[in-house]
Amino acid sequence: MSQGKSKDVISITVEFSGGLEMLFSNQRKHILSIPTKDESGEASNVAFLVRYLCEDVMQDNRRELFVLDDTVRPGILVLINDADWQLEGEDKYEIQGGDNIHFLSTLHGG
Template sequence: MTKSANGGAALSITVEFTGGLELLFSNERKHNITLPAQMDDGSQPNIAYLVRYLVDNVMKDQRQEMFIMEDNVRPGILVLINDADWELEGEEKYELQQGDNIVFVSTLHGG
């Protein structure tokens, strides 16, 4: 466990974007992200929190609708948590752990 900017415990995770999603995130495929280990309400940050954090703090592109829809990951984006489909891990409710690797893969292709 590392320390956050405000001195509290923090989680360090890796987030990757592929399939064209990296274009929305400064054309960078891999991001090392540090999040608070505990939320204000005492819970651990989950994937839903991570998605909001990414949109608010990492995404430089204005086209948020290419990544999220109705405050959730857009249909057509596969989410992997440590190489496992997020559906096996509880989807957006999955509580992030130190060292997690979260991959967002766009399965949508233009034509």
């Protein structure tokens, strides 16, 4: 994983799976450079990343399949470097260069 080169952006890997990739141009892995600071000058956290993904990355119109009430919808697990985000402070986790953030839709088929 490469560290963000510029002072103003950090480079991270964002992954989508379990069907969520369909909302993001059918691409599972995205290497993104996101601003280090959010709209109000605070360090970018996962809540900001979710907003950023909706505004700048998502091509699909169906936002409700990704977010609900300003956070990821129920049934989506957010994994920060292969750990459930509940272990990392959920949407308040401050994103570090080289992080892997994985949005995973739970499956129900069997």
